Every structure is written in C-alpha cells, then in structure tokens.
Amino acid sequence: MSLAGKTLFITGGSRGIGLSIAERAARDGANVIIAAKTADPHPKLPGTIYSAAEAIESAGGKAMPLILDVRDADAIERQVNEAASRFGGIDICVNNASAINLSRSEDIAVSRFDLIQQINMRGTFLVSRACVPFLREAKNPHVLTLSPPLTMRADWFADHLPYTLSKYGMSMVTFGMAEEYREVGVAFNALWPRTTIATAAVEFSLGGDEMMRRSRRPEIMADAAYAIFQRSARDYSGNFVLDEDILREEGMTDFSGYRFDPAEPLEIDIFVADDGQPVA
Template identity: 50%
Template sequence: MSFQNKTVFITGASRGIGKAIGLRLAKEGANIVIASKSVEENPKLGGTIFSAAAEMEQAGGKALAVQCDIRDEEQVKNAVALAVEKFGGIDILVNNASAINLASAAQIEPKRFDLMYDINVRGTFFVSQACIPHLKNASNAHILNLSPPINMDKKWFTNHLAYTISKYDMTLIAIGLAAELRKHGIAANTLWPRTTIATAAVKNLLGGDALIQMSRTVDIVADAAFYILSKPSLECTGNNFIDEEVLAKEGITDLSEYAVNPGGKLYSDLFI
C-alpha cells in the first residue's frame, strides 16, 4: 500500500511514539493530523503540535496541527472535522494518546484513575467513533491502538490495577471494532513494544536515565506500525501485535540499530 496522500489521524503525536509513527508515514508522503494538547513546550516532555507538524513536513508529508484534548468530545469532533476539511477524509487512525499512573489500588486517587479512564478508554472509544464515518470511505482503512495483548497473569494486576485495566480496555476496544467494522473493510489492531521505549514517559515516570539505556528507540514501534498499516485491511484485523514480531515477519531480525545502547541489556516492557 502507498501512503501517498493518505490521511493519518494520530492522537498524542506531538512527541514520543505518536510523533515517530507520524514521521515514518510522512516520509511515505502521508498527511499527518497531530491531535494533541501541547501548544506550549514542557521542558520535561518536549515538543508541541506545531514543532511536530514542522518535522512531519520536513520529512516529506503534509501536516495539520490541531489542539485537541481527547477527553472532550466536542474538541474531538472539531479535530476530525478540520482534518476532513483540509485533507478530504481520514484513512488511518492511530490511538496513541495515553495516561499512566502505576499506583496500587489502595493508593490511587480518584482523579488519577479518572484521568487514565478518560484518556485511555473513553478518549480512544470516542475518537474512534468520530473517525468511523470517514474511515468507511477509505480504500484501505485502519485503526491502530497502542495497547498491550491481554495477559491475565496476576502479576500485571497486583501493583498497578487501574493502569492495567485501562490499557486492557484499549485492547478490548480494538478487538470489538475489528469485529464490528470488518463488514466495512476497516481493520482494527493493537501494537505494543517488547521492550521499554526511550520516551519522556519512561524517563520521567518509570526509571530515569538508567532505564532509557536499557530501552529501544521509538523507531522500532514506528517501523512496526508502518508494516501493519501497509497490510490489506480485510486480511489484517483483530490482531494484538508485538513490535519485534512484526519486524521478524518482514525478515528484519537484527534489531541492534534500535537499541539506545547497542549490545547492552534490554528491559522488557509491561505486560510482556
């Protein structure tokens, strides 16, 4: 599949994995809609919708920066409408925006719980709903959620129950949409990294510079997304993909180029 002039709507694309996916597809000539909140740079996180849009265009694509808090359905509807007005439709949706809090069930505050559910679950659901009418008109429509395979090992529920169930709900949304939308030729899949990925969230919330050194770059997830979204939507739907497994099926088994510290120890991501 050619991505030339295909329109890709990505939530949380001002930095990290979402931005990397946007850049990868922009290199193929795609139109990238950056639907994110950041209009002023946070020194700890870096990037805004405007700086990301400039990079997408430098990479070879076209870009639309739209300030959008996906917790607000009116902002979501507006972002989708602006995307369709500028590019004529939406071919691909990447539900990347996510909130993380690893507090235990005994400790998590209601507002932190609500934040994760409003972004990870409610946001993913209603962004998908808003895009569906336009995806139905696309020739090879895809929805891709950045969420893990559902692993029922109790260790994933023991220490951070709220986060786990919010991410599993993102996966359930993809599974459900795959079944519901197959008749319309719309694929829905999930993608998750085998290892931790060198993002601001990993550095600031999980393990600092030490964990970054045991991580892979965002490029591995972006390349995996590229291959998934290249597949025929009628043949590739309802899957829970792991990045390195996607690349292996494409004959890419030497992943050393993706390591922050080539040859060093890699740290497995959550749910793997």
C-alpha cells in the same frame, strides 16, 4: 504500498512514539494530523504540536497541528471533521494518546484514576468512533491502538490495577470494534513494544536515565506500525502484536540498530511475558 496522499489522524503525537509514526508516514508523502494537548513548550518534556508539524513537513509530508484533549467528546467530533475536510477524508487513525500511573489500588487518588480511564480507554473509543464514518470511505482503512495483548495475568492486575484496567480497556475497544466493523473492511489492531521504548514516559515515570539506556528507540514502533498499514484491512484485523514480531514477519532479524544504548541489556516491557528468548 506507499502512504503517499494518505491521511493519518494521530492522537498525542507531539513527541515519542506518536511523532515517530508520523515522521515515518511523512517520508512517503502522507498527510498527518497531530492532535495533542501540547501547544506550548513543557518545562521538562520536548515537543509541541507545532514542532511536530515542522518535523513532519521536513520529512516530506503535510501536517495539520490540532489542539485536542481526548477527554472532550465534542472537540473530538469537531476536529476529526475539520481534519477530514482539510484533506478530503481520513485513511488511518492512530490511538497513541495515553496517560500512565503505576500506583496500587490504595495509593492512587480518585482524580488520577479517573484521568487515566478517560484518556486511555474512553479517549480511544471516542476518537475511533469519530473516525469511522471517514474510514468507511477510505481505501484500506486502519485503526491502530498502542495497547497490550489481552493476557489475563493476575499479577499484572495486582501490581498496578488502575493502569492495567485503562490499557486493557484500550485493547478491548480494539477487540470489539475489529469485529463490529469487519464486514465494512475497517481494520482495528493493537501494537505494543516487546521492550521498553526510550520516551519521556519511560524517562520520567518508569526508570529515568537507566531505563532509557535499557530501551529501544521509538523508530521500532514506527516501522512496525508502517508494516501494519501496508496490510490488507479486510484480511488483517483484530490482532494484538508486538513490534518485534511484526518486523520479524517482514523479514527483519537484526534489531540492534534500534537500541538506545548498545552497551546495555534491554528491558522487557510491562504486559509482556518473558519467553526466555534473547532480545537483540
């Protein structure tokens, strides 16, 4: 099933995983709305909504860059409507926008606590809700949220409670809406990487160059997302899956091509239990 002519609304897609998902869809000839805050170049982080739009069109798709802060409920409604009007609807919503802060409970400022809840959980809810009226009218509509399985491990909560609440909140939105919209055929699924992914968040918030070298490239998440979009929305909803597991279901066994640095061992990502199985 090609994504040619399909319209994707992707939050936070000016770089990293979101941009990689956008470029993968664009190779089929998809329409991609890049809805993110980065309109001007950041001194440290690569990419803007405009450079992302250029990359999408270079890959073969049609792009619409939109400046969007997912904390702004009114702006979400306006821009989802604008995007749907431009391309005649929305077929796929990708909740990629996310903020990270791994502080412990006594160390995080209240303003930072509020920020990650507003962007992660609240933003996911508002964007998903705004897209639903258009998804109802689409053929094989999908909402994909980049959030972890709902594994209730106390140590993951204790280590970074504010961030865990925000990411699990994204997953709970997915869990609830999957059932709420099951009868109308809108799929809600969550995707998470088994290993760390070589993005700006990993480089600047988690472990610098060393962690980047122990990561996989964002293309693994893009290929896994693409595989999910191929599945029947009525039959595949309410799932919490890892990128590697989805690709194994598609018949892939060799993941070495995704390594950022083939010489380095891979780092298991946060919220993923080390099952003892080797990572290739």
